[in-house]
Amino acid sequence: MTTPGTARPSRRVRGGPLFLSADEAIAMVQPGDTLAIGGSGGGLVEPDLLISTLGRRFAETGDPSGLTLVHTTGIGDRAGGGMDHLAHPGLARRVIAGNWGMAPRMSEMVIENQFEAYNFPQGAMSQLFREIAGGRPGLLTHVGLGTFCDPRIEGGRLNDVTTEELVQVVELAGREWLFYPRIDLDVCFIRGTIADENGNISLEQEAANLEMLSIAQATRNSGGLVIAQVKYVARAGSLPPRSVEIPGICVDVVVVNKDQRQTITHDYNPAFSGQIKQALSHLDPFPLDQRKVVARRALAEIRDGDVVNLGVGIADGVASVAAEEGWSDLFTLTVEQGLVGGVPARGVIFGVATNPIAVMDQPYQFDFYDGGGLDITFLGFAQIDRRGNVNVSKFSKRVVGTGGFVNISQNASTVVFCGTFNAGGLNAVPGEGTLDLRSEGRHGKFVDEVEQITFSAEQAQLRGQRILYVTERAVFTLGDSGLLLIEIAPGIDLQRDVLDQLPGPVEVSPNLRTMDASLFTDQPLGEEWRRVVIEGEHA
Structure with a gap:
């Protein structure tokens, strides 16, 4: 240097x-x-x-x-x-x-x-x-x-x-x-x-x-x-x-390079680069499974007019659920790669959006994020500890890296971490208004201490952020002393399926409630949930 x-x-x-x-x-x-x-x-x-x-x-x-x-x-x-x-x-x-x-x-x-x-x-x-x-x-x-x-x-x-x-x-x-x-x-x-x-x-x-x-x-x-x-x-x-x-x-x-492709999945899709507006009815459907339950419950935290960021993984399913329900016009989705509006793509081409309304240079998108422009973000997690710290960057001898996670989680007003309760064989089947837990995953994602601090709960408390942790069977918030359990899924046993699966004790809200049964059906959420988003009844 x-x-x-x-x-x-x-x-x-x-x-x-x-x-x-x-x-x-x-x-x-x-x-x-x-x-x-x-x-x-x-x-x-x-x-x-x-x-x-x-x-x-x-x-x-x-x-x-x-x-x-x-x-x-x-x-x-x-x-x-x-x-x-x-x-x-x-x-x-x-x-x-x-x-x-x-x-x-x-x-x-x-x-x-x-x-x-x-x-x-x-x-x-x-x-x-x-x-x-x-x-x-x-x-x-x-x-x-x-x-x-x-x-x-x-x-x-x-x-x-x-x-x-x-x-x-x-x-x-x-x-x-x-x-x-x-x-x-x-x-x-x-x-x-x-x-x-x-x-x-x-x-x-x-x-x-x-x-x-x-x-x-x-x-x-x-x-x-x-x-x-x-x-x-x-x-x-x-x-x-x-x-x-x-x-x-x-x-x-x-x-x-005459063979240059727009992405590894598309030679050229004009809806990705703003040349056309693709009908959202042609997007791939999101089947009802444990991941969709998480995305649906997370969606309830959006408010009418919010500026939203979506992370990669389960979190990006929030956009798919919103598109299915016809709610995409209630808020503005953004992606850190510089896209504003549209429906962010899922999977390996995360960073692309269908029908963006603006394409900015990435540094300016992060200027907006870092200055507090995001009302809410939905991010994944690999590990959560009892204090509420989150790790997505280095775990189990894997180096994944932070990406935009640190910028986004540190600066959004509300942060919703989205993921399954554990991994490696989890089979939690939603249907008919309940969750059928058929097998647990081999790898616990709630740990005594995260291997690397990608999100600091202590710093979030100092900043006064609102933090939630949404899984298919339980929802936690960040309380004064760490994780606070506020919701469990219908069909789930509190002690056996939640508390006994954690590495240590966590506080349980005296107002513990059951997650809405409509999240666990194969039917659209409908107008009642639309009012939840518009009026903020879950806030």
């Missing part, structure tokens, strides 16, 4: 961008470079040809080695794509990432101590690129205080070989902040849809913008090399100015 403003040798291409093959472009990456890679899970705006070519080149030649890799979100498909193309011992010396869950082999290499590994919040990572672009020393933010990103806890370090402390605690204006320092970038991989002959790039067929512009500006102003992957090349000056997301002054090399 260098002091901002310190001169570094420039890698810029003078006289306009070079149009090269992927192999020619990758040959410009040098051993020891710091490489920033744009993109998100499921192939979303992923420069896939560049990533796979880099991995193949290293596998064949051992070059370039010792790279520092920097990426904001999880890039991959959980099946060997994305960052897993780079999962070769020796290719990376250090990886700084916002999420690891889409690249399981890279995650395994973290546990194996194959390279230094850090995990910082997705929002902090995306905003950090803007700070680098502006020549500032780094990002100052409240995001991450009290979590594993706090240097007084783990400092975002993920394994034994990672010893350098990058994050600092700073006192300013009478309060504590975390400081994430700048990273000097030697090269970056970004992606767009069309580049004209001058290197101006549009993203009109992409399902998000992410932080492609910020990465390009940060790399360019660090004296680095900006390599862009696109699907088409247009005549110079033919792109409408307002369609240009990345100006050619920030682009050094263009690589054309």
Whole structure:
């Protein structure tokens, strides 16, 4: 790292961008470079040809080695794509990432101590690129205080070989902040849809913008090399100015991938990028199961006019339930990748939305989140302890990473954690207004102490947030001393199916109630539940 403003040798291409093959472009990456890679899970705006070519080149030649890799979100498909193309011992010396869950082999290499590994919040990572672009020393933010990103806890370090402390605690204006320092970038991989002959790039067929512009500006102003992957090349000056997301002054090399897909599941869906409005009646139905019960109960916490964020996993089912019920117009759903409105996609292409009303650059979405713009968020969980702390980032020898979880859970007014009570074989069958618990899962998700603090209950209490934990059989809230049980499902035995399954005692509300039987039927929730959402009867 260098002091901002310190001169570094420039890698810029003078006289306009070079149009090269992927192999020619990758040959410009040098051993020891710091490489920033744009993109998100499921192939979303992923420069896939560049990533796979880099991995193949290293596998064949051992070059370039010792790279520092920097990426904001999880890039991959959980099946060997994305960052897993780079999962070769020796290719990376250090990886700084916002999420690891889409690249399981890279995650395994973290546990194996194959390279230094850090995990910082997705929002902090995306905003950090803007700070680098502006020549500032780094990002100052409240995001991450009290979590594993706090240097007084783990400092975002993920394994034994990672010893350098990058994050600092700073006192300013009478309060504590975390400081994430700048990273000097030697090269970056970004992606767009069309580049004209001058290197101006549009993203009109992409399902998000992410932080492609910020990465390009940060790399360019660090004296680095900006390599862009696109699907088409247009005549110079033919792109409408307002369609240009990345100006050619920030682009050094263009690589054309004629086989570029919008996501790994779609060659091109115009409803993802806003060219059409798809009829929501054509979305896949959400079958009644234990996951749908959780999504339905969580939906009751939304209020008319709320601005909402949905996390990946069970939480993203809230959008599907709302669409089925015809309630999507009562609130505005958002996704941290920069999408506002529409119905967020589920599964591996999380980060995409059908029928978005706005597509923002990701750093600005996180500005809105960090400043308190979210009324409510629905997030998953891997572990919850009796104090109410939540872990989604590192557990059972798995490194998943936080993604946007820390930003979102720390700043939304109401946080609803959604998940099944346990995992690994749980079979809880809803029907006819009750829950039939046929078998328990092998892995308890309620634990005495979380393995990593991704959400701090203590910090949430200090901030005055409203916190709920919704499962298929029980609903808890965050009380003064930790978890407080407030609801159980019909058909569930309080002692046997809930209290005896917890690692220790929790407080039970004297007003413990039974979850509404309509959540456990295969019928629409109907107008009565619509009034719950509009009038806030569950609040």
